[in-house]
Amino acid sequence: MRLRPVGCSALLIECHDGAEVSAWRAELWRRREAGELRFLDIVPGATTILLDGVEPAAAALLADWPAPPAVSATDGRLVEIRTTFAGEDLADVAARWGVSSLVAAERLAATPLTVAFCGFAPGFAYLSGLPEEWAVPRLAAPRPRVPAGSVGIAGSYVGIYPASSPGGWRLVGKTDQKLFDVREDPPAFLPPGTRVRLVAA
Amino acid sequence: MITVMRPGPLTTIQDIGRPGYAHLGVPRSGALDQPALRRANALVGNEFGAAGLETTLLGCALRFEVTAVVAITGAEAVVRVDKQPVSTAAAFEVPAGAVLDIGRAQRGVRSYLAVAGGIDVEPVLGSRSTDTLSGLGPPKLADGMTLPIGAGSSSPPPNISEKSGVPDSGELVLGVRLGPRDDWFEAAGLFAEAYAISPLSNRVGCRLAGSALTRTQAGELPSEGVVLGAVQVPADGQPLIFLADHPTTGGYPVIGVVDDVTPLAQARPGSTVRFRAID
Known part of the structure; x- marks a missing residue:
């Protein structure tokens, strides 16, 4: 995972593959629901996730998180x-x-x-x-x-x-x-x- | 209620848009010149996010079926009530039955009209904005269309002296932060020369014409999320700055992001833009 700044209020998480994107998407969604971070939009792409509307401290916080657990084939509706x-x-x-x-x-x-x-x-x-x-x-x-x-x-x-x-x-x-x-x-x-x-x- | 007498080429209902749905492919939309809509709303005592009208270059004309308090901001244009010019420095009353005419923009592109109580069409996903890309929200104004006005707000119009946000004619300088895909280009090229704003620009994006940017990396970028102000560079090398109705994901690399797209809402086709790097 690599973080790239996108303008002054967004971050792009670069992943190795779609599976890592899924893992991060699920993790970020869970952490947002839990109130740990506020993002306006969590936008997955093919091999990236865009976090739009982030607080300035978000990059440092994200870099400290452990890699999220893989999403299992039976997760999701x-x-x-x-x-x-x-x-x-x-x-x-x-x-x-x-x-x-x-x-x-x-x-x-x-x-x-x-x-x-x-x-x-x-x-x-x-x-x-x-x-x-x-x-x-x-x-x-x-x-x-x-x-x-x-x-x-x-x-x-x-x-x-x-x-x-x-x-x-x-x-x-x-x-x-x-x-x-x-x-x-x-x-x-x-x-x-x-x-x-x-x-x- | 308001009846549309002359819709103009593109007059739409706009508010602050519908954030929070980008992961479902829903653009944010909303007024291109947010500060102008906010000022108009403040002048009539509305909440800052109330829906107003956004005109494009040639204004519009509206008949008010009830007496209403309105304010007009954004592009400089002659505004008339029943053919009599009125000052737009403050909010003013339009009597029942009168026709309000917002004339051609003399400076800038988009005028914003706020009416006390707001334009009260049915919200779609929390917003009354017309999204010209996806078609969500109310249709653009058309001859004879009627627009409901919301219940008047209780707060009296404050005495705000309206300051024009329209940039002076001449070269527009936009702050841009490089990335996330500046390493796909000879990125210094972005700052080398001025670009002209193409007449093909619209609410989706501001198209620029000038010296083409040179790619240093071939190949295709897998689709990724894009933000307001993203400077996307398609195959022809001519940059495109994404505005409110931009798609949520894109497959062309984004060389940088403009920190404030507001001036582009009022930048006329043919005027020039130069980029300035910011950290």
């Missing part, structure tokens, strides 16, 4: 997302994996996923869990409009579009699950740390 595996790019993804579309769909349904971080749009979760060798590049030219509920892959992340928007992820499926609702608390169905299974609809 588990949700199933009913998915129709018939995305426009499913055949393309399957070809890149060297399997049939049917096997590609089975692989996606069999892989346990976890929300690593959110971004791009409210409620858009980056789901980790696919092995690195299944990573696929983004589309060379993003689609001007991807419908809400589209399930896509970019790199080794799986993502689901909460609302229709332009997008460059390779689409493998579709779900009716609502992913962002301002009347819910939390408003996002998939906050960081949530465990996800895509279940064939």
Whole structure:
């Protein structure tokens, strides 16, 4: 873990991998709930955590903390997302994996996923869990409009579009699950740390 | 209630935004020139975080269906009530049925209107701000739209002499603290020359045009959280300073962070910006 200052009131924790990010996210969340430190926002990224709105003493305090315990594979809420595996790019993804579309769909349904971080749009979760060798590049030219509920892959992340928007992820499926609702608390169905299974609809 | 007679190109309802949801991909949003909104709220006796209106360059016109006390701060513009110019040095009353017109910004970009009681639209995630990136919050003002006014606050308008926060025309100097990804660049380049503010700037970010920054590290940065004022450098090397509606994470390296983005809320396209290193 390495700390980098971000402006005058934020810190970036650099981690080795997503597992360390998860451990720090859980630890920081717990310590904030316990009132040990005040941050306005704890924002996980792929290999970092941003602490925004920190007190000046936070850096010294954080540097003194022991490494947080690893998050176990059974921590976090588990949700199933009913998915129709018939995305426009499913055949393309399957070809890149060297399997049939049917096997590609089975692989996606069999892989346990976890929300690593959110971004791009409210409620858009980056789901980790696919092995690195299944990573696929983004589309060379993003689609001007991807419908809400589209399930896509970019790199080794799986993502689901909460609302229709332009997008460059390779689409493998579709779900009716609502992913962002301002009347819910939390408003996002998939906050960081949530465990996800895509279940064939 | 207020009826919109002339919405202007982009007039939005703004308050202090919705912090605390960045981990869910929700931008903070809120008024770009927070001190100006705070002053306007103080002038009419509102709490500092009450929702007001933020105009862009060409102002707006509003008909007040009830008598209301208002204050206007931010960009310098001619303000008229039923075509009669009024002074904006203090709060003033707009009689029921009168039309308040905020004219074109003569200096600065964004005027702020506070009305005693605040603009009382339904809050979304604790804020009435329009987020132009995600679409959260109320829509931007449109012809004929009506805006509810909150119950008047009991505190009398204080006698505050309004001080213009609009920077003098000419070069804007912004303090920037390098990092977190200054080691991806020949970072000294950021301070070498002035940049022009691009007309493509908006509430998401202030785009700059000038000499491109040189990368010393190739490759792609894994997505990471970004803050207000982050100076992000996309592939073309032209820096972009994130403003209130910025995305919560980004994949382009951030060379530094501007300590106060308020002057950018009032900086006109074409004006120049220079960076000054701070520790």
